Amino acid sequence: MSIKKIRTVLINPYFSIQDRYGKDMKNFGAISEPLGLAYLAANLEKNNYPVSIIDAPALNINNIDIARQLKEEPPDIVGITVLTPMHGTVKDLVKRIKEVVPYVKIIVGGAHASALPAELLSEIEEIDYVCIGEGEDTIIETVKFIESEKEFPEIAGLAYRKNGKAVVGKPRLARTNLDEIPSPARHLLPMEKYNLTVSKTKGVGYCPTLIVARGCPFDCYYCSHPFGRSFRHHSVERILNEKRDCFYRICDCPRCRRDAGFERHDRGKKGETVF
Numbered sequence: 001m002s003i004k005k006i007r008t009v010l011i012n013p014y015f016s017i018q019d020r021y022g023k024d025m026k027n028f029g030a031i032s033e034p035l036g037l038a039y040l041a042a043n044l045e046k047n048n049y050p051v052s053i054i055d056a057p058a059l060n061i062n063n064i065d066i067a068r069q070l071k072e073e074p075p076d077i078v079g080i081t082v083l084t085p086m087h088g089t090v091k092d093l094v095k096r097i098k099e100v101v102p103y104v105k106i107i108v109g110g111a112h113a114s115a116l117p118a119e120l121l122s123e124i125e126e127i128d129y130v131c132i133g134e135g136e137d138t139i140i141e142t143v144k145f146i147e148s149e150k151e152f153p154e155i156a157g158l159a160y161r162k163n164g165k166a167v168v169g170k171p172r173l174a175r176t177n178l179d180e181i182p183s184p185a186r187h188l189l190p191m192e193k194y195n196l197t198v199s200k201t202k203g204v205g206y207c208p209t210l211i212v213a214r215g216c217p218f219d220c221y222y223c224s225h226p227f228g229r230s231f232r233h234h235s236v237e238r239i240l241n242e243k244r245d246c247f248y249r250i251c252d253c254p255r256c257r258r259d260a261g262f263e264r265h266d267r268g269k270k271g272e273t274v275f
């Protein structure tokens with residue numbers, strides 16, 4: 001007999017370029033992959049948990065559309081990323097989700113959630129858990145706990161409610177070896193939708209992005225430092241592999257290949273392809 005695995009849907013909430021930069025700036029700004037969610041999805045897949053991603057800005061869908069989708073195929077867990085300017089949208093979204101799938105567990109993460117975990121739990125009753133900081137390990141432990149239906153254990157990097165009060169768990173130590181985290185699950189994303197300002201204005205089609213490091217030692221007063229001050233980076237080999245995946249599997253146009261430097265590197269001395 002096969003046991004049904006907990007299914008997770010990860011959501012990047014709707015947040016248009018217009019919301020970000022104003023109505024006269026619609027040609028400015030990136031619509032780029034929600035790589036944080038794609039990292040979480042990759043780790044869920046690695047641990048054999050089914051997962052999908054709804055990227056509302058890329059798909060141009062609103063909270064009503066998202067709730068409709070979840071009603072049609074209800075998941076066990078919904079994970080939502082929250083930056084501060086998305087707070088109002090997320091508040092509306094979680095209410096709509098619990099209206100159509102009341103038993104679903106909702107976990108939020110991202111820079112805003114990491115900065116104000118207890119406040120989010122106190123203010124928005126539909127949110128069950130808040131992930132603080134990097135989420136790859138926290139989400140796996142949370143999914144395992146929800147699957148087991150045992151009494152709540154303290155999970156590092158997770159805030160939850162106990163007797164109606166917000167409890168913030170002990171901090172989760174940041175991973176020092178970033179290469180242990182699988183590459184973002186870009187296959188779950190509508191890759192053809194992603195653009196940077198420059199690729200839009202030059203009309204060169206879609207454009208993937210990749211993250212090479214986490215953490216920052218600088219001290220800009222407005223920055224929330226969601227990944228701490230210690231700088232950690234992927235190995236050069238991993239970065240090149242991911243870059244190759246992006247440009248060969250996702251975007252193979254000559255322009256991207258040239259801009260990415262592959263035209264220079266991918267020919268051997270006799271002109272043969274070397275990777």
Ligand code: B12
Binds near residue numbers: 084111209
């Ligand atoms: C690179 C970057 C961008 C890139 C993103 C490229 C991409 N493809 O993702 C671009 C330039 C597009 C961008 C845009 C914006 N950004 Co920005 N960005 C950053 C930066 C420098 C790094 C973020 C990053 O790559 N992190 C790595 C990934 C892996 O992390 P992550 O997405 O947060 O996800 C991890 C955790 O947060 C957590 N997590 C996230 N979501 C969830 C959900 C669940 C359920 C769980 C369990 C865990 C979890 O787990 C993930 C994996 O570890 C940070 C500053 C910093 N040093 O961190 C600012 C930062 C995140 N950006 C910020 C802002 C405000 C924005 C914009 C809103 C700016 C604007 N006005 O347009 C837009 C919003 C874009 C959008 N989502 O629509 C702020 C957020 C502040 C806040 N209080 O919310 C930050 C913190 C900078 C700052 N000034 O403080 N950004």
Ligand code: SF4
Binds near residue numbers: 216218
């Ligand atoms: S402190 Fe924050 S805003 Fe300043 S350089 Fe570092 S990541 Fe960027």
